[in-house]
Amino acid sequence: MRAKVGAYVALTKPRIIELLLVTTLPTMILAAGGWPGWWLAIATLVGGAFAAGSANTLNCYIDRDIDQVMARTRKRPLVTGAVTPREALVFGLVLGVVAIAWFAVFVNVVAAALTLTAILLYVVGYTLILKRRTSQNIVWGGSAGCMPVLIGWSAVTGGLDWAALVLFGVIFFWTPPHYWPLSMKFKRDYASANVPMLPVVAADTKVAREMVAYGVAMVACTLVLIPVAGMGWLYTATAVAAGAWFMWACIGLYRRAVGRAPGKLHAMKVFHASITYLTLVFVAIAVDPFLPF
Template identity: 70%
Template sequence: MRPTTSLPVADAGASASPHQGAPARPAGAAERAGAWARVRGVVAPYVVLTKPRVIELLLVTTIPTMLLAEGGWPSLGLVLATLVGGALAAGSANVLNCYIDRDIDQVMNRTRRRPTATGEISPRAALTFGLVLGAVSLTWLWLVVNPVSSLLTAGAILIYVVGYTMILKRRTPQNIVWGGAAGCMPVLIGWSAVTGSVGWPAVLLFGVIFFWTPPHYWPLSMKFRNDYAAAGVPMLPVVAKDTKVAREMIGYTLAMIACSLLLVPAAGMTWVYAVVATALGAWFLWACITLLRRAEDPARGKLRAMSVFHASITYLTLLSVAISVDVFLPF
């Protein structure tokens, strides 16, 4: 039998030599790594409550609006100040939404892992965190940007937390239609940050996002229909047939396209934006029509509601890019 060999092990108090493997990690470095891990463990759940991906989508619409309002590049400081204030405000609204909805979040598979649903963050801690974020955001925007932007931001938080979460969400299938107005506010905030007021182009951009919201959110509600039904939330796909939902999505999409094209004369956009906005609108409209045709006749294929959800995000992102580029075209 082959004799076994063992590697030499250094004494606890001895330093390892190059021939005995990698040097032991200094005690100070290990303590710092452990402390950092503990901090991340505490901070990460709070970050989750702010719904970072939702914040990203909201901020995507703010920068193009600021570019349009300025007719070029606003000052970098103003852009950063507006984005910071907007992110804090959106985070506040999302945290307060999680605090209020923690009971139904426990029922829904999509949300049951939220820290307020699992108990990882206590209701009191979540409420305090949300209120502090809101107070900081409004104070920041008032002092660093302007009072108009701060007041519009306060309105956005109230619409989402009180209007949508507390009043509409559990009572009416029109919850996301009117409650979705909160998600339209970043364009008004971005415009007012540059101009100190609200102009017609900002109102039309508000309309684009307002009419975009139902065909964006209802496909998600279709996918999680059973979740919403179990939680007692009357999203339209829960209480209506898919054909009715798809028809309403088409109606809202047509209104969205109209607002996007009215921006051409209202903001002096070029033919480049007009062509891109028309093409994007037609593409997204066809996605909604395809959803309706499959709802009417399952033989045409699976409903694939989530493909419309993802298409809506692509639409809004590319339209925002088109607005940003058009501002700098020399004709």
């Protein structure tokens, strides 16, 4: 029983859920201008975990043929047989229905509608349509990962605002320089599975150059948030310093790519730096409203 439960949990990709929730709560605090209340915070995070778990499980169900080919994913439950395809499909659909109903009953209808949109964007938009057809899959498909900030904002306010859309832009532009280094590391895996991630079909220099461009747009969005949401000194300092640090990491990757040192790109350093960067920015967003000035 323990192994079976562990397999179902693995289908939901808990580490991805954790990253998504890291952006939700700070957004709620910003929308509320302080603590949004324990019940609303817990209800939104629980619903968000269900929704992300649903999307990730359905992603595993659809991509089980790819996961079988790629060394990085060969131990996933659907590949090992720990969970059958039918069990995974039912589990993913049930999680999705529960998530949408949960938001509609315990949060609000707007948040429920955005949750449905997020699931559809990831499962249909990214997994079914974009992933196997275009090298820009993670760019447009990554919009699903931006939805938690809209859901968190709407959970507090019952609607959306310019600040929420700016936060959407931050994560949208952050996604390529976050995911492409991982794709560079596992380029052979994606190539063997015929998934046209940009690092598979383009030169490392082109990928790194685009990462720098997306990084600039991402940092610009973090700075736009300052006047739009009335952010204070802590967020401003963090956005500037963390942005400069992460851009330096991206530029370093570009310089190594230009130097044509195969196997020495150290792309995973940029991948891990991207997670640290996003965490720092959203921690600053969460703390800033509590400061007196």
